[in-house]
Amino acid sequence: MPRRRPDPKAIDVLLVSPGTTAGWRRADRELQQALEAVGPSVAVCSSDYRVVRHLRRTVPGTDLAEAAAMRRALTRALRLWRPRAIVYSTPQSTMLQPAARLVGATAVRFDVPAARNRRGLGTSFLHRLERRSLRKVRLLLPIGMAPAAYQHIPAVETPMVALPIPIDRPRDIRNDRNDREALAVTYAGNPLKKGLDFAARAWTAARPAGWRLVVTGIEEEAGRAFLRRRGVEDVEDIKWAGVVEPEPYRHLLEQAAVFLSASRYEDYGLAQLEALAAGALLVTAPSDGAYEALAYAREIDGRLVAADLSAQALARALRAAFELGAPERTEYRRRARELTEGHSREELQSRLEKDVLPILLG
Numbered sequence: 001m002p003r004r005r006p007d008p009k010a011i012d013v014l015l016v017s018p019g020t021t022a023g024w025r026r027a028d029r030e031l032q033q034a035l036e037a038v039g040p041s042v043a044v045c046s047s048d049y050r051v052v053r054h055l056r057r058t059v060p061g062t063d064l065a066e067a068a069a070m071r072r073a074l075t076r077a078l079r080l081w082r083p084r085a086i087v088y089s090t091p092q093s094t095m096l097q098p099a100a101r102l103v104g105a106t107a108v109r110f111d112v113p114a115a116r117n118r119r120g121l122g123t124s125f126l127h128r129l130e131r132r133s134l135r136k137v138r139l140l141l142p143i144g145m146a147p148a149a150y151q152h153i154p155a156v157e158t159p160m161v162a163l164p165i166p167i168d169r170p171r172d173i174r175n176d177r178n179d180r181e182a183l184a185v186t187y188a189g190n191p192l193k194k195g196l197d198f199a200a201r202a203w204t205a206a207r208p209a210g211w212r213l214v215v216t217g218i219e220e221e222a223g224r225a226f227l228r229r230r231g232v233e234d235v236e237d238i239k240w241a242g243v244v245e246p247e248p249y250r251h252l253l254e255q256a257a258v259f260l261s262a263s264r265y266e267d268y269g270l271a272q273l274e275a276l277a278a279g280a281l282l283v284t285a286p287s288d289g290a291y292e293a294l295a296y297a298r299e300i301d302g303r304l305v306a307a308d309l310s311a312q313a314l315a316r317a318l319r320a321a322f323e324l325g326a327p328e329r330t331e332y333r334r335r336a337r338e339l340t341e342g343h344s345r346e347e348l349q350s351r352l353e354k355d356v357l358p359i360l361l362g
Contacts, residue, residue, distance in 0.1 A: 005079065012040035012361060014083035016074055016093050018066050019046045022189075023270055027143070027165045028089050031109070034166075034345060038353040040361065045070075045077035060122040067095035067129070074101065085360040087141070094133035095126065102136035105360045109141035109163065111268040112290045113153060134158055139359050143268055144292045145342050161355045165270055166345040168246075169277045169337070170254050182211045184258035184318075185280065187271045189217030189243075195262030195285060196223065197230035201311030202262065204235050206318035213260065214252065216241045253278035258321050260284075262314055266291035273343055276336040281321045281329065285309050300335045301328075 013035055017028040028044070035042045047069040070093035074086075085105035088094045094108055113134070118126050131154060134140060140160040142150060150160060184203070188196040196215070203213045213235075215223055220240035227235070244252065253259065259275030261284040266272075272293035276282050282297045285306045297305050303320040306313035324332065 008078065008080055008082040011043045011081045011083045012085065013042045014074075014077060014081055014086050015042055015044045016070060016077075016086060016088045017044050017046050018070055018090055018093050020066065020090075023268075024089065027270075030166050030345070030348065031087075031089070031163070034348045034352055037345075038349050038357070040357065043077070043081050043083070045073050045081075047073035058122065059118055060126055063092045063095065063118065063126050066090070066092040067097075071096045071098075087360075088133075088137075091130045091133060094137070095129040097133075099136060102133055104138065105362075106137040107139035107141050107356070107360060108133060108137050109143065111143045130154075131156070139356065141356070142290075144290065159359065161351060161359075163351055163356070164343045164348055165268070166348055167270065167274045167277050167340065167343045168250055169340070169344075170250070170279070180257045180279075181255045182208075183214055183239075183256050184211065184260045184283075185214045185216060185252055185256045185275070186260040186262065187217045188215055188223060191218055191223060191226040193264055195264050195287075195309075196226060197232050198262035198264075198285065198309070198311050198314055199260050200227055200232050200235045200238070202314035202318055203238070203260070205311065205315035206322070207237060208322055211322075212237045212239055214239045214241050214256070216244050216249065216252070218242065250274070250278065253280055256280045258283055258318070260314075260318065261287070261293075263287040263289075263291075264309065265289045266294070269293040272297075273340055277340040277343070279333045279336070281324070281332060282336075283314070283317045283321045285314055296336070296339045299339065300332055 015028060015032055019025045032042050032044060088108040091108055091110050091113055094102060113130060134154065134156045135158065137158060140158050142153060142160060142162050143165055144162050145164050146162045186199050188194045215238060219242045223240055253275055259272065259280040259282050261272050263285060266287040266289040269291045272282055272284065276293060276296060281304060282293060283304045284294060284297050286309060287294065304317050306317045
């Protein structure tokens with residue numbers, strides 16, 4: 001006689017989390033903890049992609065692989081859980097779900113919709129799948145603080161609530177550059193997307209004597225190989241830090257005078273927000289995408305934002321940062337802390353409690 005499968009366990013929220021990058025895993029962990037902090041019980045549904053990994057060769061293939069994996073993962077999860085609401089943490093995780101899983105107490109969370117950052121051959125099909133999802137779910141949860149979080153969303157009538165990703169804020173900020181090390185930090189986990197070649201060229205053109213550039217997110221061998229492929233010779237005064245754990249990374253930001261961002265495209269800009277909160281001067285390219293820190297950087301001091309996406313423009317912005325006097329640095333850091341104040345766990349919990357859960361759970 002076959003064994004009877006146990007009845008699914010009742011749960012308030014099922015979070016569908018692909019967990020494809022470290023940033024998304026962190027964001028979903030923060031969302032789960034914030035939900036639990038305001039009351040609901042939460043279960044997480046994820047996938048390791050083993051079944052469809054071979055499809056991840058192109059943009060459409062990658063998104064459809066994620067969609068197929070998350071459909072399979074959610075099918076399994078619904079055998080274990082009976083959720084009152086389902087929150088999808090990416091549009092891709094909704095694309096191949098049956099329509100019955102999209103209607104009702106459902107929400108989808110994202111930094112930039114596929115219609116904005118998925119371009120080229122074969123992506124129109126992804127856009128259609130995404131529009132279907134965004135129209136059927138009950139709530140859209142763009143990442144960030146309004147109004148910047150809304151600007152890239154397609155014209156749909158689905159209600160929206162913007163949710164920040166909390167950032168860690170140090171208790172004390174040293175305002176004088178003399179109290180900080182003569183170093184700049186950049187992140188190059190994906191060196192082409194993050195513009196490591198732009199950063200290296202700009203650094204060579206603008207760095208003062210005695211300063212170092214610390215490159216995080218990539219090992220030295222891979223970083224130098226990428227630069228050679230882009231025609232960039234060995235750059236002086238660079239330290240390759242590789243992948244840095246969260247606590248040492250926060251300490252590094254608190255020591256650095258400058259954070260250099262050269263991204264060709266920036267989905268959200270969590271690293272840049274953390275740098276501003278930690279007291280580093282943000283020197284940045286005008287990267288496309290839902291790059292929330294870019295508006296802050298322009299508001300605080302537009303001279304530190306490059307005029308265009310080129311090494312020459314970025315070098316001019318770097319020089320402007322190096323030339324700031326002590327009073328200007330103090331004022332810059334004061335404004336940065338003020339503008340990033342809302343990116344907190346308290347703000348995330350407040351928005352969930354007041355604006356999200358009444359719509360999803362009633």
